[in-house]
Amino acid sequence: MSDDILNDVFSKAITGKPLIKDRDVLRADYTPQRLLFRQEEIKAIGEGLSPLLKGAKASNLFLYGKPGTGKTAVATHVLKRLKEHVTKQHAEIALGYANTKSSREYTALVQLGSAIGLELPATGLASGDLFVKILAHINERGINTVFVLDEIDELVKNHGDKILYEMTRANSRLNKGSLSLIGISNDLNFKEFLGPRVLSSLSEEEIVFPAxxxxxxxxxxxxxxxxxxxxxxxxxxxxxxxxxxxxxxxxxxxxxxxxxxxxxxxxxxxxxxxxxxxxxxxxxxxxxxxxxxxxLHSLTIHEKLTVYSIMLSDKGSTGDVFAKYTGFCVKIGIEPLTQRRVGMIISALDTLGLISAPVISHGRYGRTKKISLAISPSIVRSAFKEDSTTAALV
Missing domain, CATH: 1.10.8.60 (Helicase, Ruva Protein; domain 3)
Structure with missing residues (x-):
């Protein structure tokens, strides 16, 4: 019986009329030859990086916007065009990229080393020691370097802002060459996670990508x-x-x-x-x-507990969600985050599209968030049953 089914499937694949002629063009990570409706953003990034062509340091750039608004595609496009002009100018410029959601802090630094022609060990050193080696290589070679940190908010949330601080201060430690950052974030409140010393040393230009x-x-x-x-x-x-x-x-x-x-x-x-x-x-x-x-599978335990609290909340208020969240933390034996941090998690979950959290105005009585699940509860239960930490709650 199973062979009959497969024969039918394969026969359809062979004899059916093909609709798609180039599947790569329909992939989410495909960068088209022309990027529609992003000319202003392309120009702004290009202007920020153009000093490199004269041997000068580029600006630190931070690109903000919701998922799917073209941030990574535009940054990749501009860097590709910049590389073409660098070749013509014979300038000593290095361009690197790391997605810090899918990479550890250490891995991101190894990728930065690779971009400047420096081979670093995959394990075994402290992140600070890696960065010292990177700066020494930039200084020795006089390389003007641009490093893209995609989903930079994930790097800071997971590892703190120490390495970002070191990167923003790098140029004060270089006699030759430079290091400029392009940070890409889906979280418009990303800078709330940064300490005052990082904020004061960033000197960045912000480019917001509208939906x-x-x-x-x-x-x-x-x-x-x-x-x-x-x-x-x-x-x-x-x-x-x-x-x-x-x-x-x-x-x-x-x-x-x-x-x-x-x-x-x-x-x-x-x-x-x-x-x-x-x-x-x-x-x-x-x-x-x-x-x-x-x-749901990629969320941290605190994010998962927040989603589950929202799903079970009758009132849909921040206070009610936080009360349920702290109760679940006690139940599984972990330290709860502050209400402010849970509020940030709610904003991030809203950006991901897992929940809906519109602000409702009550006139002279103020404004509140009405928080609710934006996906089917059955999907949440199914995903959380597969996690040993949350399985007992579902």
Whole structure:
């Protein structure tokens, strides 16, 4: 019986009409040749880095914006173009990148070393010692260096701001060469996690990436359809629905492109001649479940307890959520965070799309947050049952 099913699946794959002609173009991490609706941000980053072409230090840049607003794509695009001009100028410039959500602090420093041609041990040294070696190499070679720290808020939240402080003070310890940072953060409140000494030494330029409008998302999707799908295989209504679903709340281009890609997969599996709205709706349900489950698994224990507290909160107020959270901390034997820190976690969970926390105005009685779960409770329960720490609570 299983062989019959597989024969049917494989036969459809061979004989079905292909809708997608270039799957890479539909990947969330694909950087297109032209970046629509981000000319101002491209110009601002380019201006901040342009002193490098004259042998001078570039500005520290911090890029803020919700997920899917083009921060990493724009930074990558500008650095690629900068590298082309560096080659023409024969300038001594090094460009490095690390995603600090998926990398430890130590790994990020090893990647910085690699960018300047310095091989560092994968383990065995203190982070401070690694950084001393990096600075010595920059100074010896006179290299003007730009290092991108993607999701820099995760680095600070997980490891503190000590290494960031060292990086911001690096130029005062260099006789030749320089080190400039491009920090990328989804958290608009990221700087609240930094101590006063880091804030005073940053001297950064901030560039805020606004959420894409529905109309802008339509333009981005049409560009991807032209490059990634065969002609006349995606209905206009399907594009509009992908844009509306992704733009109404978060203006997230990454989610819009994911919806389009998964809808294309659904349509191909159905042996459909084109992608239409019903395929997009099926894709939305699948993505919501997969994305939410992955995000829940990646949360810290305090973030998980906050999500669970929100799910069980009747009032949906910060006070009620915090009371439930502290109760769960006591139950599993860990020290609770302060209410202020839990408030920051709530903001971060809202940015991730796991919860909804709009501010409600009560006129002269002030404003409060109305906090609620933005995903199915069954997804939360399923994810938390797989975690030995939270399984006992579910």
């Amino acid at each position: 894409y409008t529905v109309e802008e998302l339509c333009g981005i999707l049409k560009d991807r359809v032209k490059a990634g799908f065969n002609e006349n295989t995606v209905k206009e209504a399907a594009i509009n629905l992908c844009a509306a679903m992704s733009g109404s709340e978060r203006g997230d281009a990454r989610r819009a492109v994911d919806l389009l890609r998964v809808a294309g997969d659904v349509a191909e599996r159905d042996s459909a001649s084109f992608v239409d709205e019903k395929h997009v709706r099926v894709a939305e349900k699948k993505i919501e479940q997969d994305t939410a489950s992955e995000a």
